[in-house]
Amino acid sequence: MSQGLFVTFEGIDGAGKSSHVDALAQAFRASGRPVVLTREPGGTPLAEQLRGLALNTAMDPLTEALVMFAARRDHLVQVIEPALARGDVVLCDRFTDATFAYQGGGRGFDLDVLAQLERWVQSVEAVPAGQLRQPHLTVWFDVPVDVAAGRLAAARVPDRFEAQPREFFRRVAAGYAQRAAADPQRFARIDGAQPREAVWLQVLEAVRGRGWLP
Numbered sequence: 702m703s704q705g706l707f708v709t710f711e712g713i714d715g716a717g718k719s720s721h722v723d724a725l726a727q728a729f730r731a732s733g734r735p736v737v738l739t740r741e742p743g744g745t746p747l748a749e750q751l752r753g754l755a756l757n758t759a760m761d762p763l764t765e766a767l768v769m770f771a772a773r774r775d776h777l778v779q780v781i782e783p784a785l786a787r788g789d790v791v792l793c794d795r796f797t798d799a800t801f802a803y804q805g806g807g808r809g810f811d812l813d814v815l816a817q818l819e820r821w822v823q824s825v826e827a828v829p830a831g832q833l834r835q836p837h838l839t840v841w842f843d844v845p846v847d848v849a850a851g852r853l854a855a856a857r858v859p860d861r862f863e864a865q866p867r868e869f870f871r872r873v874a875a876g877y878a879q880r881a882a883a884d885p886q887r888f889a890r891i892d893g894a895q896p897r898e899a900v901w902l903q904v905l906e907a908v909r910g911r912g913w914l915p
């Protein structure tokens with residue numbers, strides 16, 4: 702059995718990651734690997750309920766951080782860990798970097814508290830004591846805030862995060878940049894402002910470069 706692979710996708714709202722997550726799932730399946738395609742907050746019945754609350758109900762920043770991590774814990778235990786144990790590829794639209802970027806950067810919530818919650822939630826049996834479950838690769842769609850805002854405006858009724866001003870997203874983007882700088886091996890930065898096909902080639906290259914796809 703091959704080893705499980707955990708890949709996450711990040712970026713500010715409007716960065717355009719969704720279609721590429723789907724395409725990458727297809728590419729892995731075509732190569733013969735089972736894929737679990739999932740998202741955060743969400744991915745289980747409980748976590749999807751928490752998502753509905755997080756995206757639509759006003760709450761204080763600590764509550765918001767706890768809801769994100771509560772959803773994550775359920776998702777890890779119920780879906781991600783079992784899939785990795787089977788040797789599946791887990792493709793997850795957002796994970797903990799989003800909490801550091803949105804709750805930490807965007808809302809300005811205490812990063813040390815987030816790091817502590819991360820330690821509690823991502824300590825799992827399959828990972829040696831003292832280490833945390835982390836993605837093997839995080840594909841980060843880095844897009845200028847003005848470009849992302851333009852895409853969002855055309856799209857849909859905004860949720861509680863999408864409705865935030867550009868200044869909020871500048872802080873979120875800085876939060877992502879900080880996480881990427883702290884763990885450059887794990888992150889693949891994608892220039893998301895390019896045309897869709899060029900973005901896809903960058904995504905594919907990030908995965909092929911690690912030898913995970915032919």
Ligand code: TYD
Pocket residue numbers: 714719741742756769794795796797799800801803804862863
């Ligand atoms: P998103 O992933 O963009 O889904 P959709 O494409 O359906 O809108 O929406 C999730 C939102 O939740 C997004 O605005 C970022 C936010 N979020 C956080 O604030 N913290 C987190 O930890 C996660 C996972 C998401």
